[in-house]
Amino acid sequence: MPKTNGEPPRLRVPRQGTKPLQVVTDDDGQPVLDLPHYLAWHKATGTFYVGGSKPRVYLRTRDRLQAIFRFREWIRANGSDVGDAYVTVFHEPHRHPELSEPVRLVDILDGNRQFVRYDLPTGDFWRLVREAALSDPETFRQETGLRVVDQGMAPSAKLSEILDAYLSKRKKPSDDEIKKVRRYWDFFVAAVAPAKQVQDVDADALTRWEDAAYAKYNNDGSPKTLAHRFEYVQRLFNYAVKKQIDTEECQRVVAAIISAKAELPGLRNLNPNPISVDALHALLDSADKKWKAILLTALNLCYYPVDVRTLPKAAINLKTGVVIFDRAKTGQTTRVGILWKQTRVALRNYMDSQPHDGEEVFITQYGKPYTAQGLRTAFRFLRDKTDVGSSIELAHVRDGAYSAAIEGGATETIAKILAGHKITGMGDAYIKRNPKMVADAVKAIEKHYLRSTPE
Numbered sequence: 001m002p003k004t005n006g007e008p009p010r011l012r013v014p015r016q017g018t019k020p021l022q023v024v025t026d027d028d029g030q031p032v033l034d035l036p037h038y039l040a041w042h043k044a045t046g047t048f049y050v051g052g053s054k055p056r057v058y059l060r061t062r063d064r065l066q067a068i069f070r071f072r073e074w075i076r077a078n079g080s081d082v083g084d085a086y087v088t089v090f091h092e093p094h095r096h097p098e099l100s101e102p103v104r105l106v107d108i109l110d111g112n113r114q115f116v117r118y119d120l121p122t123g124d125f126w127r128l129v130r131e132a133a134l135s136d137p138e139t140f141r142q143e144t145g146l147r148v149v150d151q152g153m154a155p156s157a158k159l160s161e162i163l164d165a166y167l168s169k170r171k172k173p174s175d176d177e178i179k180k181v182r183r184y185w186d187f188f189v190a191a192v193a194p195a196k197q198v199q200d201v202d203a204d205a206l207t208r209w210e211d212a213a214y215a216k217y218n219n220d221g222s223p224k225t226l227a228h229r230f231e232y233v234q235r236l237f238n239y240a241v242k243k244q245i246d247t248e249e250c251q252r253v254v255a256a257i258i259s260a261k262a263e264l265p266g267l268r269n270l271n272p273n274p275i276s277v278d279a280l281h282a283l284l285d286s287a288d289k290k291w292k293a294i295l296l297t298a299l300n301l302c303y304y305p306v307d308v309r310t311l312p313k314a315a316i317n318l319k320t321g322v323v324i325f326d327r328a329k330t331g332q333t334t335r336v337g338i339l340w341k342q343t344r345v346a347l348r349n350y351m352d353s354q355p356h357d358g359e360e361v362f363i364t365q366y367g368k369p370y371t372a373q374g375l376r377t378a379f380r381f382l383r384d385k386t387d388v389g390s391s392i393e394l395a396h397v398r399d400g401a402y403s404a405a406i407e408g409g410a411t412e413t414i415a416k417i418l419a420g421h422k423i424t425g426m427g428d429a430y431i432k433r434n435p436k437m438v439a440d441a442v443k444a445i446e447k448h449y450l451r452s453t454p455e
Contacts, residue, residue: 336435
């Protein structure tokens with residue numbers, strides 16, 4: 001079956017009253033399923049999982065044939081209420097000593113040769129067949145007349161090979177280009193460590209890289225440098241695709257980088273893109289308790305998505321309304337803010353309705369912290385319930401807050417402190433001791449977007 005854009009072949013299986021399933025197919029184009037379970041593919045990581053399982057069961061492979069085998073193994077162990085079928089096997093005792101005596105039924109003599117009959121569960125039978133074919137392909141060929149063809153995946157390219165390929169271009173890059181490539185690539189490799197191969201650069205690794213790039217930007221970086229951190233890495237993976245180096249895995253990483261660029265400030269337009277008052281209220285009107293708390297927190301505190309999803313519970317004092325947040329990944333950027341009454345109410349309603357033991361305030365439905373991609377996806381679901389348009393991004397809430405603070409009379413210095421920028425000559429300790437210095441900025445934001453006077 002052909003693949004497109006690195007995706008395995010999948011078939012839409014309709015279901016009554018709900019959206020169809022996207023089911024991975026076998027080599028004959030048949031969907032691999034045993035309802036209510038089916039073989040599914042996770043686009044963000046490129047791995048396979050058992051659809052319909054709760055909690056989700058990942059099969060820990062990007063090889064479709066291996067995934068089909070593991071899916072059927074899982075179904076035999078977990079998925080069916082019907083008793084296991086059996087296969088009768090005859091063989092000489094010394095050939096498979098791993099078979100246990102309790103399943104032996106009878107010894108059969110054929111001349112001078114002794115055969116043993118076993119009734120095996122089908123899962124054990126096919127496991128033995130598979131092991132025999134892989135461990136001793138020549139004997140398998142002699143016994144069955146079939147030749148084992150290795151359809152295993154080629155080893156994934158090393159990250160160092162991606163860099164070497166680009167630096168070995170026939171049209172040699174300029175010295176300045178090489179200097180930038182090495183700087184941004186080294187930053188990428190350090191952030192995704194311990195990943196050594198392209199296939200190891202999964203969603204978590206990419207999130208670490210995105211967070212690290214964001215931390216540099218918040219530490220008084222420029223939008224242009226932030227853009228380069230993503231564009232140069234994407235450039236190297238794009239070139240690897242052109243040279244057919246680990247094509248599918250490199251395409252997967254490129255797609256993830258493009259997705260990440262869409263959320264970062266200034267990557268598509270270096271000018272801020274503040275969300276409109278009407279668009280914000282349309283989102284709030286469609287939001288549940290958690291998303292109402294997320295939106296108000298982001299607006300109130302001038303937070304980008306990375307700050308929303310990493311905000312620790314310990315940073316918030318709902319009684320005083322003071323928030324002091326050290327970005328744990330850098331230990332250098334201090335975020336301070338004063339919560340509006342509306343934000344405190346929204347946070348309390350969310351926390352009371354969805355209590356959890358996690359360190360972060362906002363967690364997924366699975367009880368885990370949000371990844372960058374996970375928060376983007378969740379916001380898209382909220383946005384698509386409104387008519388605000390597909391161009392609206394969660395980062396625009398922060399752009400709106402920053403613009404409203406400046407336009408409402410807050411000084412640029414105060415607005416930058418609220419937004420988490422480093423201020424030359426002003427230490428973090430001083431900012432932590434005086435969090436109410438941002439009061440004018442948060443009042444200006446509230447007046448613009450919520451049309452009310454804070455207490």
